[in-house]
Each structure stands twice: as C-alpha cells, then as structure tokens.
Amino acid sequence: MTETSGPTRRTVLQTGVAAGIAVAATATGALGSSPASAAAATTTTASGANKIRPFRASFSNSQLLELRHRIGSTRWPSRELVKDREQGVQLATAQALAKYWKTKYDWRRFEAKLNKLPQFTTEIDGVDVHFIHVRSPHKDALPLLATHGWPGSIVEFLDAAGPLTNPTAHGGKASDAFHLVIPSIPGYGFSSQPTVTGWDQNRIAKAWAELMKRLGYTKYVAQGGDAGAAVTDALARLAPAGLAGIHLNLLLSALGGAQFPAATAEEQAAKAAVTLFQTTGSAYLSEHSFRPETIGYALTDSPAALAAWMLDHDTDSYNKLSKTFLGASPSGNLTRDHVLDNISLYWLTGTGVSSARLYWESAHPQSATAPAAIKVPVGFSAFPGEIFQAPRSWVEATYPTLNYYNKPAKGGHFAAWEEPLLFTDEVRAAFRSLRK
Template sequence: MNNSENESIFHHPFTFPESALKDLGERLRHTRWPDPETVGDWSQGVPLSRMQSLCDYWLNDYNWRRCEARLNGYAPSMTRIDGMNIHFLHLRSPEPDAVPLILTHGWPGSVIEFLKVAPMLADPRAHGGDPQDAFHVVIPTMPNFGLSDKLTTPDWSPERVANAWVELMRRLGYEGFFAQGGDWGYAITNVLGGIGRPAVRAVHFNMFPIFPYMEARNEQEQQALDRLKTFASNENGYMTEQIQSPQTLSYGLTDSPVGQAAWIYELVVKYTDGNAEELIGKDEILDNITLYWLTATAASSARIYWQSMLSFKEHEIQVPVGYSQFPKDIHQSSRRWVEERYPTLVHYNELQMGGHFAAWERPELFVKEVRDSFRHSRK
C-alpha cells in the first residue's frame, strides 16, 4: 500500500440518477428483437419468449429503487486502497464475540448475492441460530465491478485484490478474520488463505476447481471429470469469449440492456438447482442485472477472465479450510481431491441441493455451511 494514501472510509450510498432509469426504460421499449430459436429448448440459448417475458417485467413492474434502498441498509462505504476506490457493504453484529468475515462475489454475480445471508450471519440470534456463531460481515465489490473503480491498465489479479481485502479489514479494525468465496471469490479467497495468519484465520469455499488431468479413483470422481468435459465442450462459450475478446463482446452488452440481461440470465438459470425465478426471485435476478447495466461494467467485469483465467495459480494454505459441495455447481469434487490440495481441511460436506450461486438460491444451507466450517476456528 502507498504509505501516503488517505485511509479514510466514507459513506457512499447507491444513488443512481432518475435519468439513468429513464434511459433504461427507453432502450427496453425500443428493443430490436431477434428471430425466435429453431428448437424447443435452451440449446441455442435463452428462448425468445423467456427473454421477452423477463424484459416486459423489467420495463413495467420492476422497481430498482427497492433494491437501492435495500443495499443502502448495509452501510455502503468507500475507501481508497492501492490506488483503487473500493466499495463495500458492512454489517456489524450485535454480538460481542462476533468474528469478522469477508465474503467475495464472482462473475456474473455481485454483492447482491449475499444480501439474504448477511443478516443471518451477523445476527443468528434473530434468525433462530446460536449467537456464538455470529460474524461481522464485510462484502466488498471487486475492482471492475459495481461501484468499485474500473482499472484503466491491465493489472487486475487475485493477489492484488486479496491484499486490498487485508488492508480493508485492517482499516475496519479487524486484524484477524475469516474469508469465504466461490467462483472468482474462490480465487481471491485462495490467495487470502495463502496469506494466512495473523490476518486470515481460516477460509471456506463453495467451489473447488478440478482439471482434466486429475485422476479418478471411483465413480464419483469419474462423473465429476465427465461433467467437466461436458462443460468444456458445450457450455464454456461465455468464458472463452471473455478470455479472448472482452472488449468486442462489451459493445453489445453496454449498448443493449436486453443483451446484458440475456448474457447473465442464461447462466443464472443454467447453474441454479431448480427454478431460478422462484428460488432466487425474478426481482433479485433483475437487481443483479440492473446493477451491471447502471454501472456499465460489461467490459470491465469481463476482463477478469482475460487477465487471470489462464494465469491464476493456486496458493498453499496452512490455515483451516472448509469446503461445501453443492450438487449443481460446475465443478464437482471428492473429499480426496480437496484434502490432497488442502491438507488443513477441517470441514467437508456434500449437500443434496444447491447450485453455483449457493448463497443466493439456498441461503439457509449456505449459512449453515459457513457456520459449521468456521466453528472449528473460533477459539
């Protein structure tokens, strides 16, 4: 960190101008729709009728101000770290023995993924839990996403972000904390685990990347490798495009709200275990999409793939590790694979339901996993 950097933390609410919402409505009204798909399923992408239904709701029934008010109830703040303005939400627990916890989102998610679980984690007493499981919850927005700075040079890395998170927690008065993440939040939390004590006391993941070269010793592991092969052959187009040409992709997504919505909506539906509009909620799916739209972060958020997808290296972790395997996630791991990579594993559980956006779609299960995992490390 630059020693001359101003360490102040200041309130920074979500306050998008009415003109931005009016522009969104006008663009939705004047959408130029494509021809319908020539199949009766999702094999060519989001069906036209589903996209038109979602956008009709977005235009005529959805209320962004409701989401804005909800976000502003989590003490939205900003501080400048390593030359970057970092925006974050902060929910302090009323419990005196609460432990600090930082939650890191991924793509195409945002801090909105954690709005359901944050109150349960911070105040278990009010949500039918044990107050001894309480956390002070910090939910930062990664650079290039949301209200955090968009980088103007190609120097994003999980290492840089993880070090910023350590500094953020220090400024908040949290010298030692727990960290949780999936998706790109996994990459950053992996680095945090490598940093370890005294800053990082333990980590929990709800994603564990597996690779084609890994050896399968049983049916479960072979099925996981087969699942990965299917993903690589038929489902990773979004990833390839964002690795290779995030700038080219972004012109359509930044100019068309329907384009931005379709790009995110397909993946949320595909990797939710069940009906995404029922489990997550149509409004919350649109909350996330609208945040990407209003912040014009289609290009900047996609560059995380261009910058780090092919270069990220796993870090050795010596602090306690917890892992929760949700069945609809892209990566399916066995306990053996996790233990081989993380010998300090203290919690492993294979759940019967849940997908890639675990905190968003199955908040109660996610909260239980986080509580169970970190209970090993509270003393």
C-alpha cells in the same frame, strides 16, 4: 489471427473457469459513468489515502427511464431452431424477462434495501473499493470477508447478511455470529473500474488484506465461490496476518486442468460434469478471457444483450431461472426480482465490460511466481446444483489442510444467493472450530 503470447483459446476452453479467473455517494451522471466519480460524504476512519467514506446508492429517474426506453427499443433476433437451450438463451425467456423488467420491476425497492446496510468506499492501490460492512451485535463475533463472483455481485450475500451477523434473530446461537465485510471486486458494482492492467485475483487478494487491516481486524476468515473462490484461494496463498481460515463452494482446480481420480461413481459423475462444462458451457469464458472489449459493446449498449449474456451462464441455478421468467417456481431465492436486482446493478453502473476483464487479467498473468501452499484450515461445501459436485477426495488433493467438508441437500452455483439460510449454516459449521 494467431496469439503470440499467453494461453490459447483452446487452452482456456479446456481449463475452464480457473484459467479465466484461476454519507451519500450519488451516481447521477451519464448512464454508465464510473461510480468512482460519485461524491463521497464524511470520513469515518483514518485520514488521507486510508480514509473510509460512507456510501449510499442513488440513481436518477432519468437513468431509470432510459433503461426502460432501451429495453422497449430492443431489436430481437429470430427464434432459436431447437427446443432447448442448446443454441443459447431462448427468445421466449429473453422477451419475458424484458417485459417484466420494463413494466413491473422496481429498482427503488432494491435501492432502499441496499441502503439499509452500512456501505463504504476506500481507495486501495489506486481503486475506490466499495464494500458493505455489517457489524454483529454479539460480543466476540468472528469477522468474515465474503467475495462474490460473475455474473454475481454483492447481491449474492444480501439475504444472508442478517443470519450471519445476528444469528439469534434467525434461529442460531450468539456464538456463531460474524462481522460481515462484502466488497465489490474492482470493476464490479460500485467499486471503480481499474484504469491499468494487472488486477487479477492475486492483486484483488492483496487489496482485500489491506481492507481488513484498515478495518482493524486482527483475526478473520474468508469465503468465496465462482470468481470469489479464486480470490479467496489467492488470499490464503498470500497468507496475510490475521487470516485464520477459508471456506469455498467451487473447486477451481478441477476446472483448471488438474487430474483427479475417477474410480468411484461419485468421481466419475464429477468428471463427466466437468467435461460437459468445458465442452459446451464455457463459451463466455473464452470471450471474456480474450475479447472482453468486443462483447463489452453489447453489454454496455443493450440491456437485453446484458441480461441474455448473464442468463447464459450454464449452471443448474440459471437453467432453473430461465423457466422462472416463464412462470415456473423460482429456484430457492433466485426470484425474478432478485435476479433483476443483480442485472440492473451491472447496467446502471456500466460494469459489463470491466467485470469481464477479470477473466482477461487471469488469462494473461503479469507474474510467473509459483503459488504458495495454503497452510490455513480450509472448509468446503459441495452443493448439488454446482457445475459439478466436488468429491471429498478431489478437495483433499487440492487442499491438504481441509478441515470441513459437506454435501448440502440443495443449493447451486450461487449458494449464498440461492439458499441464504443453508449457506449460513455451512459457513457457521466450517468456521466453528476456528473461533477459539
């Protein structure tokens, strides 16, 4: 069937991620019910539509038992016909993950870890936005808004929360402290699922600006990778009052078709990596951008399908992760338990399809307004395990206001999740000059 409007499948495959993205509330209903239906506790700030409500994650034992039952009832496909990941996630990896998930993984451990952090919800533009808000004990801490990606979630930033907010307890200085705000993108995790179209990165950015305003922050900075990089870029172009600078760890313009020089060995290596991703690593992107509902049936009905779809994200971090389930050492902080924390969050909140729709929204923009230039300072960390390691020349061409660039020694696509301490060092360095 021919597409009659919007970008074609070929366009999305060529342009990559940028085109696809360019106290207690208790979820105890039917598995996959929207977190928006959960009951909220006492209002802590404001009133009416602006109220902020404390939140705690809580799932019933019956939901966890059903998850184990569904894992055990998986109907497996035949084994791949090649010796590597060329045909997708390998059967041995998927079965090892399922066995561990069913017999050893403990969701209650993660639930307790999550609930030690202050969590809240607030309604913005018709959507209940869930967010973690950890205030630093240090005076003059700089507010930091951190946005996750796909197939990530708030899980990405949890182990960086302590070092970011309380640096003196983690080998840092009080002058490097942040107040940390980690929202769940609408349709992800405990945020409710949008019931109308139009929730692309620009609308999310507007919601984030309202969130920071509602929290009373008159000066703040923002960080993002993956889809979070698109939202953070959009926030900088929106230029809300109080935004002082941004930090990114993925250069979406290179995946979105922008032409950059390839004169040096570094630039040539980056170009080759971008081409490889666009030709062999972006199948999920096309499906999310054009048929999220179709893949949504598998993501909502089968935990094994959900896990395999998320493991197929073709990055260095996830390639290493596949080996972890077969007994290899984990890639940084991406242990089996940490990764299943994230996959379980998607399953228990029933957000496989709603999270995929973000790509559809970005591939079908409802506004043709040309993006504004970014005027705030931009920091960038080019991690070696990223889809490609962006050369400084490419970053400067995209962001003329670049004021920090570094190539860390290790770390990958999910930098905060994989290397939380190294990520913390990068964020501190990127924003140090903006604290005055």
